[in-house]
Amino acid sequence: GAVVSQHPSWVICKSGTSVKIECRSLDFQATTMFWYRQFPKQSLMLMATSNEGSKATYEQGVEKDKFLINHASLTLSTLTVTSAHPEDSSFYICSARLTGQGGGNTIYFGEGSWLTVV
């Protein structure tokens, strides 16, 4: 299947600093990428939909000024957690949509990034 790469796999940062997570589609172009957050033993929670060349669409309750999303190219989207606090510690996962012929779509996920804010 298609490959989505996420970096870094894990990061520890100090409270108050900002952290950037990258999501790359390695072998296909993705006009749409998605960012999720997942707490232990829970399902994925959609944070925002990232569209190449336009502003991201955030889900209700997600602070767009805190979770900055940039999708400047067809293969790269970034999530920046600004002024991180311990409650932002979580598993962040991106996914990218591969649009097939006939309008079909399959969505591939990255390996995820573990963020720990101390």
Added chain:
Amino acid sequence: QKEVEQDPGPLSVPEGAIVSLNCTYSNSAFQYFMWYRQYSRKGPELLMYTYSSGNKEDGRFTAQVDKSSKYISLFIRDSQPSDSATYLCAMNSGNTPLVFGKGTRLSVIA
């Protein structure tokens, strides 16, 4: 009623058993149905992708979609300990974000 319902388990089976996982949904607009496998501390891995109703088979895995009943299933034949993971059903209506079930935790005991 939640859009997608999935029994969280846990489900424990002996090695070699046939595993049946399923989800129900309420939105008749859903057309694309996927099953993901997620190992602990890893991102979800796409297992099966089905468009509309029907069956799809890939090795030991079979996905079934019954749109009339709003019911989808994933069968795993000859289950192995390496199949132990959380299985997530997901679906959407096209250019919309996926809607996930809560995931079913599966343990295959050797």
